[in-house]
Amino acid sequence: MILDPExxxxxxxxxxxxxxxxxxxxxxxxxxxxxxxxxQLNGVETEAVWPMAHPLNATQRLRQDRVTEPDKRTELQSxxxxxxxxxxxxxxxxx
Amino acid sequence: MQWESVIGLxxxxxxxxxxxxxxxxxxxxxxxxxxxxxxxxxxLPGVLPVLNEEAVNKAIKFGLAIDAQIADRSVFARKNYxxxxxxxGYQISQFELPIVGRGQLTILLENGTKKTIGVTRAHLEExxxxxxxxxxxxxxxxxxxxxxxxxxxxxxxxxxxxxQEAVAYLKKLHGLVRYLDISDGNMQEGSFRCxxxxxxxxxxxxxxxxxxxxxxxxxFRFVEKAINFEVERxxxxxxxxxxxxxxxxLYDADRDETRSMRSKEEANDYRYFPDxxxxxxxxxxxxxxxxxxxxxxxxxAKRIRFQQQYGLSESDAAQITDSKEMADxxxxxxxLGSKDAKLVANWLLGEVTAYLNKYSQEVxxxxxxxxxxxxLFIRIEDKTLSIKMAKEVFASIWSGEGTADEIIDxxxxxxxxxxxxxxxxxxxxxxxxxxxxxQYRAGTTKVLGFLVGQVMKLSKGQANPxxxxxxxxxxxxx
Numbered sequence: 238m239i240l241d242p243e244x245x246x247x248x249x250x251x252x253x254x255x256x257x258x259x260x261x262x263x264x265x266x267x268x269x270x271x272x273x274x275x276x277q278l279n280g281v282e283t284e285a286v287w288p289m290a291h292p293l294n295a296t297q298r299l300r301q302d303r304v305t306e307p308d309k310r311t312e313l314q315s316x317x318x319x320x321x322x323x324x325x326x327x328x329x330x331x332x
Numbered sequence: 333m334q335w336e337s338v339i340g341l342x343x344x345x346x347x348x349x350x351x352x353x354x355x356x357x358x359x360x361x362x363x364x365x366x367x368x369x370x371x372x373x374x375x376l377p378g379v380l381p382v383l384n385e386e387a388v389n390k391a392i393k394f395g396l397a398i399d400a401q402i403a404d405r406s407v408f409a410r411k412n413y414x415x416x417x418x419x420x421g422y423q424i425s426q427f428e429l430p431i432v433g434r435g436q437l438t439i440l441l442e443n444g445t446k447k448t449i450g451v452t453r454a455h456l457e458e459x460x461x462x463x464x465x466x467x468x469x470x471x472x473x474x475x476x477x478x479x480x481x482x483x484x485x486x487x488x489x490x491x492x493x494x495x496q497e498a499v500a501y502l503k504k505l506h507g508l509v510r511y512l513d514i515s516d517g518n519m520q521e522g523s524f525r526c527x528x529x530x531x532x533x534x535x536x537x538x539x540x541x542x543x544x545x546x547x548x549x550x551x552f553r554f555v556e557k558a559i560n561f562e563v564e565r566x567x568x569x570x571x572x573x574x575x576x577x578x579x580x581x582l583y584d585a586d587r588d589e590t591r592s593m594r595s596k597e598e599a600n601d602y603r604y605f606p607d608x609x610x611x612x613x614x615x616x617x618x619x620x621x622x623x624x625x626x627x628x629x630x631x632x633a634k635r636i637r638f639q640q641q642y643g644l645s646e647s648d649a650a651q652i653t654d655s656k657e658m659a660d661x662x663x664x665x666x667x668l669g670s671k672d673a674k675l676v677a678n679w680l681l682g683e684v685t686a687y688l689n690k691y692s693q694e695v696x697x698x699x700x701x702x703x704x705x706x707x708l709f710i711r712i713e714d715k716t717l718s719i720k721m722a723k724e725v726f727a728s729i730w731s732g733e734g735t736a737d738e739i740i741d742x743x744x745x746x747x748x749x750x751x752x753x754x755x756x757x758x759x760x761x762x763x764x765x766x767x768x769x770x771q772y773r774a775g776t777t778k779v780l781g782f783l784v785g786q787v788m789k790l791s792k793g794q795a796n797p798x799x800x801x802x803x804x805x806x807x808x809x810x
Binding site for chain 2: 247251253288290291293295296297298299300301302303304305306308309310313314319321322323324325326327328329330
């Protein structure tokens with residue numbers, strides 16, 4: 238499978254990555270090679286195989302519905318870059 | 333051209349658990365910002381989500397109530413998008429294998445017919461936090477208390493054909509989650525939120541038109557207005573030669589319009605994949621059976637019972653059983669000595685509902701209760717009060733002046749039903765109004781109303797109008 242630069246930009250945008258222009262071609266080539274390698278899986282007969290959601294052959298353990306976490310806001314906010322009135326601050330985002 | 337609207341709803345219901353879906357932080361509403369957001373909710377490195385048993389049970393309960401298949405194996409997936417109130421950069425949701433499969437809900441339309449609306453699926457997911465845009469000039473503030481609150485997203489088939497049908501479906505769903513006690517359903521607090529997929533097509537056309545998704549609809553009234561606006565917008569657009577584009581639109585209640593959220597467009601590629609932090613969820617037949625045993629009487633069953641047991645019409649029974657609280661009050665009133673089920677139903681759907689709407693209150697926290705209402709209805713049934721007097725007494729009960737009997741005593745509001753007392757009044761009115769009596773006997777029978785009015789006036793409103801009417805007729809017709 239060959240990835241084109243337009244697809245690369247789309248993926249980068251979805252992942253919020255900035256791509257320098259001179260890295261576009263090498264990235265397209267690398268990613269295309271990775272995709273080709275993974276593409277071999279398309280040749281495997283999977284008709285009778287259950288899709289695997291997880292590599293461990295186990296099922297989800299459940300938690301009792303109890304409040305077990307105390308308020309650690311002060312501690313948690315001490316590592317945040319910007320906090321005011323107990324809110325985490327981020328650059329203005331508005332629809 | 334005749335247009336038909338096609339609507340499907342996605343409803344997000346916050347499940348009323350104590351703790352979050354993947355962490356042990358509290359879900360209580362209204363706490364100080366970020367005091368209920370732990371390391372897991374914040375998506376700090378190295379943390380692992382552990383699924384809340386009660387969220388699973390509540391989802392199963394809902395699935396059983398809409399006759400849906402409960403998946404014996406379901407999978408959690410990551411829905412990837414960037415927004416500051418989603419700290420991990422993905423929302424844990426379900427995609428290919430949701431916990432609740434196809435089910436259905438029957439709604440009663442205004443013309444009295446029933447319509448079955450398909451529910452495509454319902455899946456478990458976590459809520460995001462809240463962005464506060466208007467508090468700081470330079471920044472957006474983030475409160476993550478809501479992050480990780482369990483949600484059940486209920487997706488309907490595009491089976492709805494009008495805003496009215498959409499509201500009927502939404503009310504039915506709202507009543508159901510309250511009956512099941514899986515959510516408090518509080519729309520102001522965001523416990524029950526709705527997005528609508530809306531498209532239009534020429535009447536008779538089989539294919540669907542292009543749909544727009546309308547977000548941010550948080551009351552029953554807005555659902556109707558938002559859908560009607562969007563339908564009109566699409567029809568106008570097509571009739572003017574334009575085309576509807578598939579997009580997300582935001583409903584603005586202040587302006588009563590929808591507008592495009594362009595930023596959502598390019599991001600509409602969520603790259604779902606199974607969450608490696610969570611194992612597949614298996615649900616045993618035993619577990620389903622034991623939850624089935626806890627289901628309460630559901631609205632449809634209750635409606636049928638109310639029709640049979642109390643002789644209510646289908647429409648009255650449906651309106652009363654829409655809300656569990658109203659249905660409970662109805663039955664409590666009848667167990668407290670009031671005997672006329674039809675009268676109780678009329679009052680609950682009439683005067684009581686009018687007051688609840690006027691004061692924006694729910695029956696469970698209104699200043700009236702089953703006991704106060706039963707006391708009032710008993711006095712209507714034993715003819716102490718006329719309907720007019722009863723309304724006056726009801727208003728006084730509502731404003732906290734006491735029980736019906738206390739108010740009747742205090743205001744001297746007793747309907748006169750004593751025949752000899754009424755005879756005297758009737759005779760006097762007939763003597764005083766000989767002109768009208770002659771008119772009546774000459775065939776102008778409509779003056780009877782005037783004469784009844786005179787007797788009522790003379791009795792200061794306390795005569796029983798039905799009795800006065802009959803007595804006047806008896807005397808005039810001889």
